[in-house]
Amino acid sequence: MGRSSQLQLVDLRENKIESLTPGSGYSNTLMLYGNPYCLESSNTQVAYCQRQETIPTPYTTSLESCGPNRKQCTGFQKLSPASCDCQVPYEGKLTFRAPFFRDVANANLFGKLEESLWSNLTLPARSVFLQNPFFDSSAYLQVQLLLFPSSGKFFSHSDIQRMGNVLSNQLFKPPDVFGPYVFNGFNYPFPARNGVFLSKGAIAGIAVASAFLLLGLVVIALYAIRQQKLARMAIELSRPFASWAPGVKDAGGAPQLKGARLFSFDELKKCTNNFSNSNEIGSGGYGKVYRGVLQDGPPVAIKRAQQGSMQGALEFKTEIELLSRVHHKNLVGLVGFCFEQEEQMLVYEYMPNGTLRESLSGRSGIALDWKMRLRVTLGSARGIAYLHELANPPIIHRDIKTTNILLDENLTAKVADFGLSKLVSDGGKGHVSTQVKGTLGYLDPEYYMTQQLTEKSDVYSFGVVMLELITSKLPIEKGKYIVREVRLAMDNQDDQYCGLGGVMDPYIKKEGSLVGFRKFLDLAMQCVEESANDRPTMNVVVKAIETVLQDDEVNSNPTSASSSATDFGTAKGPPRHPYNDNVSGHKHVAFSDTFDYSSGYNLSMKIEPK
Incomplete structure (x- = not known):
């Protein structure tokens, strides 16, 4: 059986291991304390049978290159591992939802993550600082991220906007072993005009004033909505989920999303060349499937319902909610969806070999x-x-x-x-009626x-x-x-x-x-x-x-x-076995007009409805 070169520690303490086959070739940390094998007198002096209480500490970006007499930074400033100078970093939290490892002390893996970050964000080498990686109760990997400017003390507004856009919209692709992620950026403390930080009192004053201003704007907006029907319609159109699937029974409220991207109709129209027939890879009573290429490169499969038809709204919502919260290498990946201009579309990873x-x-x-x-x-x-x-x-x-x-x-x-x-x-673990x-x-x-x-x-x-x-x-x-x-x-x-x-x-x-x-x-x-x-x-x-x-x-x-x-x-009366009668003439089957996503055909071919 193969063994990953990244395997650093195997903890098998307090099990019932009675024997060990020598010559395995494994030279990293192995913990066997508390097993029957270690109770034999001939094995009591073996290193991996001794009590081992220390576990490698979680990874933190090294500042050793800055020397022992490194600067002491104050306020919002932190020591940059690249310049060894005190700068104000852009901070946030990376949440990886399906990493392929559990070792939070693996310097090799986190070093590759740092390198891919400064490379993708066009920052100087070593200007990325990672600390406090840990797995939360949902088995998600949480990592604190600090990004340092290339020069001066601060990032510009455009730099923060650019990096926030790349990370929040997942345009940055981490090493494969980390899997999909979500980024939560913190507010950046831009300097005042004279180059100093705003005091806490000034920040509090601005916050209070902003709150009063916001309250006034809300009152004005509510009055305008009440007085002007056109204003109300404009607000509703700007919030497509405010009236999710209007007129469709049991469609429920807006979907609960976790990582799925909301696409505009124009984005999907552009990436499919206006939904051209040459990009059509599937069709059915529910609508059609198109191959598209997003602006950042990856091909996708776009399932588009018939225009003006909101059939299957409950299934549409269910699939968005489920696919946006489950992540596994053997489940099809949901990239996003579109619910705009009476359009109902799902965007999936492209599967070139079909069903x-x-x-x-x-x-x-x-x-x-x-x-x-x-x-x-x-x-x-x-x-x-x-x-x-x-x-x-x-x-x-x-x-x-x-x-x-x-x-x-x-x-x-x-x-x-x-x-x-x-x-x-x-409560319903046994069954669902x-x-x-x-x-x-x-x-x-x-x-x-x-x-x-x-x-x-x-x-x-x-x-x-x-x-x-x-x-x-x-x-x-x-x-x-x-x-x-x-x-x-x-x-x-x-x-x-x-x-x-x-x-x-x-x-x-x-x-x-x-x-x-x-x-x-x-x-x-x-x-x-x-x-x-x-x-x-x-x-x-x-x-x-x-x-x-x-x-x-x-x-x-x-x-x-x-x-x-x-x-x-x-059917009326007691349920009948679905396969004991002539199955081809079953009386109780009502096929819907939905269809399967199938991208395996050549682009010039059409898939017949089910």
Whole structure:
């Protein structure tokens, strides 16, 4: 198993380790105190068995280059590590929401962050000071940031505006190991005309005067709004979320955002060349998907609802709220959204290889061999497990299917489409009673009949996806249901294909022996058990697939737009099993007019509506 060169400390104190294999090659800090292994007399003098109470202190930018007799700064001034002079820095807080490390004492990583900051912000070398990095209760990395001017004591107003814009709008890209971030800049103490700081009393006086002035302006504004309808309309137009989805039932209030960027209509119009047909990469009853290139470079996928139509407003809001608060390498990333001029658009990271369904059907031109399918399975399973176990509160996706699993340029799987997702509060950890929604063929029959949604409902849908990876068939074809057909065809006496030679995808069948095929099939069939209690959790699914890959010594590196809502009406009388009848003629299915984000086609091609 590989080991990162950045690994500095391994703390295994007070565990039940009884033996240690020598010759591991690990030479950094290893803590084993309190384990049975260290109680043996022959091992009591080993360094890593001794009590170790000291933990490396958090990283702070070094000022050693300024010497022992460095200046003592007062007031707002701080010592610059670049000039060793007292200057007034621009201060703020960086919050990294999904860093790929936990060592807050790693000078190498934080040194790279400093270098990327002064380089991107066009500041002199070593003019960045970092201190007090720590992980808060949400596992977010908090770092205090100080930026020093290139000359003189102060930054200019334009410098502060420029740096604040770069950091607040996330135009600065930190090293990949730090992940996405949010910047909170503090007020900068600009000097008075004579070059000195304003006193605290002067600042307090200005604040009080400003408060009275603001109060007067508010009174005038309220009077103007009351007297002039045109003024009221202007204010409402300047605040598009003040009347979120007007006239749409159950749309709720404005979305609760966490990191999603609000785009103007003109920005998205420009980056898609006025939504030209040449940039269209998908279409459906809900609207169209366009490829666009933002001003700062990265390509994006823009899902645009039909102009003037506010259908799916609840799903639109849900997807914004969920995608802006969950961050995982196997979940599709939300860049931002637009809600302006009767336009309703979502902006996602661009996924050049489209959906898993397109690859399995051959429409994308990408042929997935068996090992690729195992990696896709593992990546998407990790994304779903994150939603179930690590999101706070937990999230049930409710529409897992191959058209909602997207592939990036490295064929890394990312789960998409959160329009139907449900949050699970602590009080409702067992299940959520809700109207049945999902996609026929992937829908958990127990959820359909009881209307009680659980995390195991996603497990059932994922089991159907696994069977698709084996057969490349749709869940329902010509009235035949994939789960039933596989179950009938299974033959444990067949050591090679378990009886599925006649229904599996010929592309992987020609490979011959498929590593872990029987384990994979058994796991899929456990996922589609009729009773939710008999299904594994997504964490168990992840570990089982990891085992299959490890058995074959495969180094997997899995790195996740639309609201494809299918709503199942409630028939009169007791609920019927959704797959026991002729599934192609099911009477209780009402497909909505929404569609999947799918960027896998050539730009000249059109995606047919679902």
